[in-house]
Amino acid sequence: MKKNDLLIAKIREQVDSVFSEMRNQIKKLSDNSELLDYKLNALWYEFYDELICFLEQKKLTSKDAQKPYIQDCEQYFLSLRQDYLSETPLAYPIKVWPKTTFFDPIPRQIRSTEAHLRLGQQHFHIAIALKEYWNDPCHEEITVDWIWGSFYLSLMYCSGCSDLSHLTAIGNTLINAIIEGELQVCSKLYHADYKKIINPLVLHYRVQQRAYGNQIDNRQVYQWRHIWLNPYSQLYIQGIKKRTAQALYTQTPRLVLESISTVLGRLPKELDLNYQMTGLKKLLRRSDAKLEEIRSLTPFENLNLAIELDPNSGLDMCLSEVMQNRLKTVSLTPMDQVRSWFDLFIDQDQTLPDDKQRIIPLHTEFVKPDLITAHQQLKEIPFELMLFERDQTEKNESHKRQRKSERIKWMRWKQIQQRLEQKKLVSGIYEKNIIEAQLRLLAWIFHLKAQNKKLNSIERYLSSIAKDYLFHIYMFTDDIETMNQEDCEELYEAILNSIDDRDQAKRESDPKANHGRAQYAFGRLKAFHTFCMKQYQVPKVSTFKYNDYQRVQFCDAKLISPKLFNQLKQVLTLKIEQSETSKEREYLYQLQLMYLLAFRLGMRLNEIRGLTLAEVICPELIWNHDTQGKIVNIHINLRNNVYRKLKSQNAKRQLDLNAVMLDAELALVQQHIKQCIMHNPVKTNHTEKLIFANDSEILSATYISEMTQMIFDKILGEGHGYTFHNFRHSAANHLAIAWLGSKEMVMTYTDYGWSQCKKMRKHLFGDTAIQNEAVIQHKWRLLADWMGHGTIEQTASHYLHILDLLVVDRIYHLPCTSHETAIKQILQGDIKGSKEDIIDLNHVIQKDRQFDFYHASQAVNKVDSVKLSRPTESKNLFVSTVIHDYIKYKSYEDHIWVTRSKKLATKWMAVKKFQESDFLDDGELITLYEYALKKGFDVKKCLDIPSMQKNVQKQIMIALKTLKEHGKVRKNFIHFQYCFDKQNRPRINWSVESLVLGLKCILPDHTELKLDNYPPDMTRKSREIKLSFINSAFGNVTLCIVFILLLHTIKQENLWI
Structure with missing residues (x-):
């Protein structure tokens, strides 16, 4: 990137000023070398912080943009230092050697077909050579180291695991399972009903991590994972079981590397393994502590390509990243796995009986269409320190007038400190916490001043943490002076996480910008806590154990099967x-x-x-x-x-x-x-x-x-x-x-x-896409979009807990064979069902019961379709409840009232003449119900017929029977066909007067019955009688009343005999 010469000149002027101040400090403190070294370092790092702030003000926010200016100022300072040491007699040896390390990202490799083949060629040949070597009947002496090495290499070249910490954790998991007799650390991938296909074995293990996992044990973060325990690895672990006395010892990274070297050293000399063997020797020269920190094995990078290039594998790029542990994800913990997939459920004695379950009263709230923002909540906190919020007018004026002198600012802070100390004496516990927090910040300010920190640096330190610190103290309910180690760690974690959340939001809107406030705040918060430990005896915390900030991401991995x-x-x-x-x-x-x-x-x-x-x-x-x-x-x-x-x-x-x-x-x-x-x-x-x-x-x-x-x-x-x-x-x-x-x-x-x-x-x-569904990638993009995430990495690290199982689902078809003689040597005995020299290990393991990891493993039970829950029938059901629940939730489908209501609604509302053999659809019933709701249907309008007098009940029954047999609903009327004979006499077996009299008895209040075309006009072609119902507002509510009459009719058993 091209440098700006004017900026370089300004920065060098500041370096000259800093070096001049260093020479002044050397003259003053030459007798106290320890204090002098501290002052010289403080001067440089204070300048360095100001340099970063200056560059960010010039819109140089990324590390790449800042790199040439930082390197130039450091080189210029070193040249000044060299000139001083060479020209000044008895010069003081300045122990400031600034050298910022920049990590240039590795250029992304575009994996063309040719480059892909080139990278995977060597590992592909190593995998072939390993399998040929394992098929060789004439092995040298089979030692414990050889078995362990073959076990780890099978996990690497067949299961795709090249992470040293994972290999160590897998080995120790199996050792503990053998010692304790808990062979159910493994499970079969598919459900138990699959008998005729290979059901791959999956090992469930955990590995310790620093900042990501789904279990915390003794304040350590663990990540649970699954891996395919391929047939080779099962064979070798069975060989280890046969040699329990010699082979069952705790695995360490050094032992893993040594055992791998043992096997690779026995492979044919024609195979070029110089790079791998040299890399292993370099790793083994490191200390045990350094080996514990190693994750990926550099000599075996791109090992995944050996599996990807195998025609029996169906890995896509995303699952390949999962297999290499480059994509963060977790599997379920053992207990959550049992709850989700297996039948080993919690003992029923542990579940709560009905009489001991707490009753939760129904709690609703009124809808509020306004949003309270966090910024509005922050304004309600009683801040005394005016460090964070300024009015816009003040901002504008600050550009017009000269900045206040440092003396006035220090005086104002001193006055605030005195005022808060007086307030603290009469304040309550809630307000006292805020006051005490502000007093601690002010004390830190004056402590920094005593260390000759510049005011602008102090303000920048304060602004990076003070607002979040006060806000989280405000949310703390207990006394701040009684905070223990756990309280302090939770406080600092919440502060750093909230800052990191804001950085994350800014990254989404501007990915190219540098948003590292959490890292900067981490250093300032660490310094503030160190001060509080000395001044206020706050407990020591593990939050600042490391020198850099990595947010611990705890994934609460649980599935509802x-x-x-x-x-x-x-x-x-x-x-x-x-x-x-x-x-x-x-x-x-x-x-x-x-x-x-x-x-x-x-x-x-x-x-x-x-x-x-x-x-x-x-x-x-x-x-x-x-x-x-x-x-x-x-x-x-x-x-x-x-x-x-x-x-x-x-x-x-x-x-x-x-x-x-x-x-x-x-x-x-x-x-x-x-x-x-x-x-x-x-x-x-x-x-x-x-x-x-x-x-x-x-x-x-x-x-x-x-x-x-x-x-x-x-x-x-x-x-x-x-x-x-x-x-x-x-x-x-x-x-x-x-x-x-x-x-x-x-x-x-x-x-x-x-x-x-x-x-x-x-x-x-x-x-x-379906034609190439084994390798298409946009499925992952769609899944991330469906979940509302910007990347599949976000979805995987928070929500996906079966990615390891999908990897096994794609790779377990890889062939695993061995020679019969080699198998007998490893197992120190015969095997069952062997008729050929080269044996498929899958078939041997399935038939031979001595492979107890496989035969003792759990299998997932087959999952049936989720059936919609239907409420069982109650003895005291209301007819309105039954019809309502059927229409809305498809409940009570077989209830007699539902059958009658569908039949009656179809008969009344169908255009064609209803036949008893017609299929009963619920469309007419639903339509009638919806129209009734529009017209104001309320179940309270249904009167209780059994409570009426006997003669009234009889009149109602006559009316309902007539309506049931002869009524037709058309628009907003009930129609009755009125027929006459040749002498113009009514040819009907029911009475209009009885119909009207009975219906009036069950009408809701403020509802009137209106009768049209009665008696019928003999001159008209249509001789239909029309009934309608009018409410007090003169609105037609006929369809509402028809639905009420339907509810009455379907409940009367006498009408359906």
């Missing part, structure tokens, strides 16, 4: 049946739909609660309410609205419900959306109509979280850690399997059918 989801729905159904009010019943049904959307689509809780009709794309439902029970296309277009703001710009996305939901589930969601549209008073504007709100009330997030936890407590017992957000984890993993897994993976871990997955893939990716 289809089986667990079924159990959840069963418990929720029971809650629905036991609900005491119709309001609670309605909201619990909505909660079931929320679970469904989260489980299938991966939506966040706030996205579901804030979902409006404006975000639903379905013209068939919006403009044509009568879909006649057919499934229509539904999309959800998530975006910001008046009720909620999405987490990021990438969270704005469109979700295709038809692609990922089962038909029965989609029908349930479709019916609910249809009801919302029918109830929306503003037909053309759905912006403010929430999907899951009744009369502007919605389930509170707290109630949903507590209910979710209580349901999981009932299923799994307490302490499981499951939350609503785990539905989102489940959706991401199930979609990854459905889109990228084999048929066996799909049938094992999801409740999708294979034919449905093929339709899903074709619908989402297209025919061309």
Whole structure:
């Protein structure tokens, strides 16, 4: 990059000034060399910080842009130092050697076919040579080191693991399993019903990490992973078991490297292994502590290409990155794996019985279409230090006037300190924390002044941490002076994470800019804590154990399997049946739909609660309410609205419900959306109509979280850690399997059918992609977009916990054979079922019971489709409840009232004459119900017939029978055909007067019956009698009354005999 000569000149002037000040310090403090060295170093590093700030002000924010100026000023300083030492007699040896190290990124390699082959050629030949060597019947003496080395090389060249820490962890995991007899550290990849195919063995292990994992044990972070325990590795681990006394010792990185060297040294000399052997020797010259820090083995880089180039492998680039541990991901912990996939569930004694479960009262809240920002909350904190917020007018004026003198600023800070000390004496605990935090910051300010720090440097130090420090102290509920080590670590972690979150948000908007405030704040916070340890005796913390900041990312990896989801729905159904009010019943049904959307689509809780009709794309439902029970296309277009703001710009996305939901589930969601549209008073504007709100009330997030936890407590017992957000984890993993897994993976871990997955893939990716689906990459891009992420790396590190299993699903077809003699030497005995010299190890392992890691391993049980929960029938059901729940939730499908209502609605509303043999569709019933809702239907309008007098009941029965047999509903009237004979006498077996008299007895208040064309006009061609019902506002409510009459009719057993 071209340098700006004017900037270089200005920087060199400042270097001259700094060196001149150093010479002055040498004259003053020549007798105290220790203090002098400290002062000289402080002068340089203070200048260095100012240099970085200066360059950033000049818009040189990236390391590449700053590099030439930093290097020039350092070289210039060293030249001044050399001149001083050579020209000055008895010169003081200045111990300042500035040299900033810049790590230039490795140029990205474009993997053309030729370059790809060139990189993988050597490892591909090594893999072939290894397998030929293992097939050789005449091995040299088989030692323990040789077996361990062959074991690790099989993991490297067959399973793709080239990480030294992972290899060590795998070896120790198997040793502990052998010693303790816990052979179930392994599991089979596919479900137990697959008997005729190879069911690969997968090892579950954990490895210690610094900043990423899904388990914390003794304050150490661990990452759980899966790896394919290939047949070679199973053979060699069985050989280790045969030599228990000599072979079972704790594996270390040094032992792993030595054992690998032992085997490579025995390979044919024609194979060029100089690079690998030299690299191993260099590594072995390092100390044990240095070897513990090594991850990837440099001599074996690009080893993955040996597997990628094998025609039996189906790895794509993303899964290759997973195999090489370059893409962060975690597998489930052992307990969460059991809860999700295996039948080894929690002992039922640990689950909560019904009588001990806490009762969670229904809690709703009114919808508030305004958003409170974090910035507004910060303004409410009672700051005394005016360091952070300035009015715009003050900013403008600051450019017009000269900056205040340092003396005035120090005086103002001193006055604030004195005022706060006086306030502290009379303040309460809540205000006292803020005051004490500000006093500590002020004390640190004066401490920095005593060290001759410049004012602008002190202000920059303070601005990097003070605002976040005060905000998190404000959120701390206990006394700040009683904070223990754990409290302090949580405080500093929260501060650094919040700063890093803001950096991350800026990176998304401007990826090229340098946003390293978290790293800078880490150093300042470390210095502030060191000061507080001396001044206020705060405890020592492990947060600053390292010299650089790496945010610990803890992945709460939990999955809700289809089986667990079924159990959840069963418990929720029971809650629905036991609900005491119709309001609670309605909201619990909505909660079931929320679970469904989260489980299938991966939506966040706030996205579901804030979902409006404006975000639903379905013209068939919006403009044509009568879909006649057919499934229509539904999309959800998530975006910001008046009720909620999405987490990021990438969270704005469109979700295709038809692609990922089962038909029965989609029908349930479709019916609910249809009801919302029918109830929306503003037909053309759905912006403010929430999907899951009744009369502007919605389930509170707290109630949903507590209910979710209580349901999981009932299923799994307490302490499981499951939350609503785990539905989102489940959706991401199930979609990854459905889109990228084999048929066996799909049938094992999801409740999708294979034919449905093929339709899903074709619908989402297209025919061309399906032809090359083993290697296409845009599936990963679509998955990241679906989850609302900018990259697949973000999705993998937070949500995907089955990537290791997908890797095994792609590579386990690699051939693994060995010579019968070699196998006998390793096992020190015969093997069963061997008839040929070269034996397929898969077949031997499946038949020979001595391979107990394989035969004692668990197998996932086959997952059935998720069935929609139906409430069981109650003895005290209301007819309105049954019909309502059938229409809205497809409940009570076999109830006699539902059958009668469909039959009666079809008979009344069908254009053609109804025949008893006609197929009963619920389209007419749903249409009538929706029209009734428009006209103001309320269950309270249904009068209680059994409570009336006997003679009145008789009149009502006569009217309902007439209506049932002769009525027809046309628009806003009930029509009755009035026939005459040749003498113009009525030819009917019912009385109009009796009909009218009986109907009037069950009409709601303020409703009148209107009779038209009675008696019939003999001169007219149409001789139909029309009945209609008018409310007090002179509105026609006939369809509402017809639905009420239908409810009365289907309940009367005498009318259906």
